Amino acid sequence: MLAQQWLANTRQVIERIEKTQMPNIRRAAEAMAETIAQDRWVHTFGCGHATLPIEEMYPRIGGFVGFHPMIEIPLSFFTHIVGEMGVHQFVFLERVEGYGQEIMKSYNFDRRDTMWLFSHSGINNVNIDIALEAKKIGMTVVAMGSADEFKDKPTRHSSGKRIFEIADIVVDTCVPAQDASVPLKNHVDRIGPVSTMAFTTVVWMTICTVAEILVERGVKLYIHPSHNVPGDTTARQRLDAALAEYKKRVAGV
Secondary structure (H helix, E strand, O other), X not given: OHHHHHHHHHHHHHHHHHHHXXXXXXXXXXXXXXXXXXXXXXXXXXXXXXXXXXXXXXXXOOOEOOEEEEOOHHHOOOOOOOOOOOHHXXXXXXXXXXXXXXXXXXXXXXXXXXXXXXXXXXXXXXXXXXXXXXXXXXXXXXXXXXXXXXXXXXXXXXXXXXXXXXXXXXXXXXXXXXXXEEOOOOOOOXXXXXXXXXXXXHHHHXXXXXXXXXXXXXXXXXXXXXXXXXXXXOHHHHXXXXXXXXXXXXXXX
16 A cells, blocks of 8 residues: 555654664754753744744744744745745745845844754755855754755755755755655656655654753753643643743844
């Protein structure tokens, strides 16, 4: 069954991540923990479906304050498919060199911050712009994507670099370049992409490690609690505390 084939492919990717990427995940988590311990931000950015891991980490039940989502609407909201904000526009925009520089102008950054980037291929211009600008500021840049699969693929950026060559720390998602993993009878293209599952896996492996490091240091985490569990009478107060901490940090930037 194709459902089981997709499940097997996904398991293989997750197992490869566990076997090969734990040291890199630890390095990424240490950099992020250092940033958060200084009341600074781990900024998170991606385009297209690589915004899904960003939405997954905060605000999210089980996430905690310290991660700042940067989601550019024209690079993420293309579910109209055609018409305004359609797929054609998205594919064009993510390849526009200089767009990422303009995005960076809308935020305040500090050299103590970490920039966490998600890109399956690492070759498109907006992500590379963001990485280069973050490096100029002095931030630690963490990139997550299929680095090994794209090491010999040409970049679209005039710098001649992919984000994996710019980043200080790279976590390989171990996903095939094609992403879609299940062949289909009488069709050229495959179905069943696995990159989203890989991204979500490395996100929570990393964030759990960040939490582990910070708790060992005695740092209080402002965790986004579940407010759907009957009988938990303090969930709303804990949620309010987390959002208040987020607002305080935003005001301080």
